[in-house]
Amino acid sequence: MKVGFPRALFYYDYFPFWAGFFHQLGIEVVTSPPTHRKIMEQGLKKASDETCLPLKLLAGHIQALENVDAIFLPRMVSVEEDTYSCPKFLGIPESLIPAVPAGMPVLTVTLNWRKGQRQVLRDLQVFGLQLGKGNAEIQKAFTLAQAWQKRYQDSRGECWNFEESIREFESATMSSENTQKGILPSQGTWKDRLLAKMSRKAVNLTTPAIPIVAHDTDRMRIALVGHSYLTYEGYANLNLLGKIREKAELVLVQHVKQEEVDTHLLGLRKKLFWTHAKQIYGAGNKFVTDPKIDGVIYLSCFGCGTDAMVQDLLARFAREHHKPYMTITLDEHSGEAGLITRLEAFLDMVERRKVHEGYVSTHGERLDRDSNTL
Numbered sequence: 229m230k231v232g233f234p235r236a237l238f239y240y241d242y243f244p245f246w247a248g249f250f251h252q253l254g255i256e257v258v259t260s261p262p263t264h265r266k267i268m269e270q271g272l273k274k275a276s277d278e279t280c281l282p283l284k285l286l287a288g289h290i291q292a293l294e295n296v297d298a299i300f301l302p303r304m305v306s307v308e309e310d311t312y313s314c315p316k317f318l319g320i321p322e323s324l325i326p327a328v329p330a331g332m333p334v335l336t337v338t339l340n341w342r343k344g345q346r347q348v349l350r351d352l353q354v355f356g357l358q359l360g361k362g363n364a365e366i367q368k369a370f371t372l373a374q375a376w377q378k379r380y381q382d383s384r385g386e387c388w389n390f391e392e393s394i395r396e397f398e399s400a401t402m403s404s405e406n407t408q409k410g411i412l413p414s415q416g417t418w419k420d421r422l423l424a425k426m427s428r429k430a431v432n433l434t435t436p437a438i439p440i441v442a443h444d445t446d447r448m449r450i451a452l453v454g455h456s457y458l459t460y461e462g463y464a465n466l467n468l469l470g471k472i473r474e475k476a477e478l479v480l481v482q483h484v485k486q487e488e489v490d491t492h493l494l495g496l497r498k499k500l501f502w503t504h505a506k507q508i509y510g511a512g513n514k515f516v517t518d519p520k521i522d523g524v525i526y527l528s529c530f531g532c533g534t535d536a537m538v539q540d541l542l543a544r545f546a547r548e549h550h551k552p553y554m555t556i557t558l559d560e561h562s563g564e565a566g567l568i569t570r571l572e573a574f575l576d577m578v579e580r581r582k583v584h585e586g587y588v589s590t591h592g593e594r595l596d597r598d599s600n601t602l
Contacts, residue, residue: 229255229256229297229298229359230255230256230257230258230295230296230297231250231255231256231257231258231296231297231298231299231300231335232258232259232260232290232293232296232298232299232300233246233247233257233258233259233260233300234259234260234286234289234290234292234293234299234301235259235260235261235262235263235289236260236263236282236285236286236288236289236457236461237282237283237285237286237316237317237320237457238302238304238317238457239259239457240390240456240457240460240461241456241457242302242304242307242377243259243394243397243398244373244376244377244379244380244394244397245373245374245376245377246300246302246373247373247376247397247398247400247401248369248372248373248374248375248376248377248397249352249369249370249372249373250369250401251369251372251376251400251401252365252368252369252371252372252373253356253359253361253365253366253369255359256401257401258293258295258296259398260289260290260292260293261292262462262463263285263288263289263461263462263463263464264463265463266288266292267285267288267289267291267292268284268285268288268463268464268560269288270287270288270291270292270327271284271285271286271287271288271289271291271327272284272288272560274287274288274290274291274324274326274327275287275288275323275324275326275327276323278531279316279323279531280316280529280530280531280532281458281464281529281530281558281559281560282316282455282457282458282461282464282529283316283323283324284560285461285464286320286324286327287324287326287327288327290324290327290328290329291327291329296332297333298332298333298334298335299328299332299333299334299335300334300335300336301320301321301324301334301335301336302320302336302337302338302339303317303318303320303321303336303337303338303339304317304320304339305317305318305338305339305340305342306339306340306341306342306503307339307341307503308341308503309341309342310342310499310501311342311500311501311502311503311506312342312501312502312503313502313503313504314455314502314503314504314534315533320336321334321336335355335358335359337351337352337354337355338351339351348370349366349367349370352366352369352370353366353367356369376397380393380394380397381486384482384483384485384486385483385484385485386483387483388480388482388483390456390460390482391460447476447477448475448476448477448522448523448575448578448579448582449476449477449479449520449521449522450472450476450477450478450479450521450522450523450524450525450575450578451478451479451480451511451512451515451518451521451523451524451525452468452469452472452478452479452480452481452524452525452527453480453481453508453511453512453515453524453525453526453527453542454481454508454526454527454528454535455504455508455527455529455532455535456481456482456504458527458528458529458558459480459481459527464558465527465558466558466562466564466567468527468556468567468571471567471568471571472525472571472575475575476522476575476578479515479521481507481508481511481512484510484511484514484515488510488511488514489506489507489510489511489514490510491510491514492509492510492511492513492514492517493506493509493510493513495513496509500538502534504534505534505537505538508538508542509538509541509542512524512526512538512542512545513542513545515551516542516545516546516549516551516553517549521551522552522578522581522582523551523552523553523554523574523575523578524542524546524551524552524553524554525553525554525555525556525574526539526542526543526553526554526555526556527556527558528555528556528557528558529557529558529559530557530558530559531559539555543555552574552577552578552581554570554574556570556571
């Protein structure tokens, strides 16, 4: 059996969980190709005009799935205690029925961790009946799914790379050798292997070893905060990550450990009850108070209700700490020329501030963050 998994929305955070689940059941997971122009055009035709860009992309990726027996569209109500997913997750799959090709079966299951692990397992066992699987098989699949998701989340941190990390799980689902073992294809995380390669390159018998520098202190450090399904969507965000990396060192929400995110959420008078919003605001607060971060960019999509609140909270916090801050709002009509103009203006401002802040002039004028001269 081949199950189609759209490369959009929940793919960017929860694909390892579902990959492990289906892998244990012996079901092949087929992901749609990376976003391109045709996928976006198909999504715009099939999705409602009132929905946000990520949901329109999901509709396009559903259309792009071929040679599969069914399409999997889970309803991710909650992924942790006392929180909810974004409302767009709660409306799946009903809101995307028009995008499903005629005659194509849709598999769906509700995942709500607010009700506890036992209820999640019961819901998955009911879902297993559609797949022809027994309760014992679903129990094993659930255990492996949690293990894969935990490994994915634990691998996050400084210098974490989404493409490298997710590639391991995609390759594992297609590996016949590991189908019966239920393990990933390589030992250690991609980060461990990368550090090992760097260490081997640093050791040379003919020349002295060159120490590995973690960060280039001469370059600006820009933090980009936003939903993962927009941050890593290179086609929709017009390759924003690549454009920033050309001129600065880039830091993302996923580079911040969960412990630090939780610490920077303690100052709120009321808890945020959206999972993605918690991650964005906690990491954003950390970036604003970090003296090594020279500027913060908030990437949002037009019509996002949760961003309308979180972005304003983070903007106020950035102003209080005199941290350079900019919001980029995208939709399907966004043009690359306008994005480049705004980004270059922001980076030029940050670079000028980085060079001149704290400069004491012989004429008595002082250029710093509290000065009106800048």
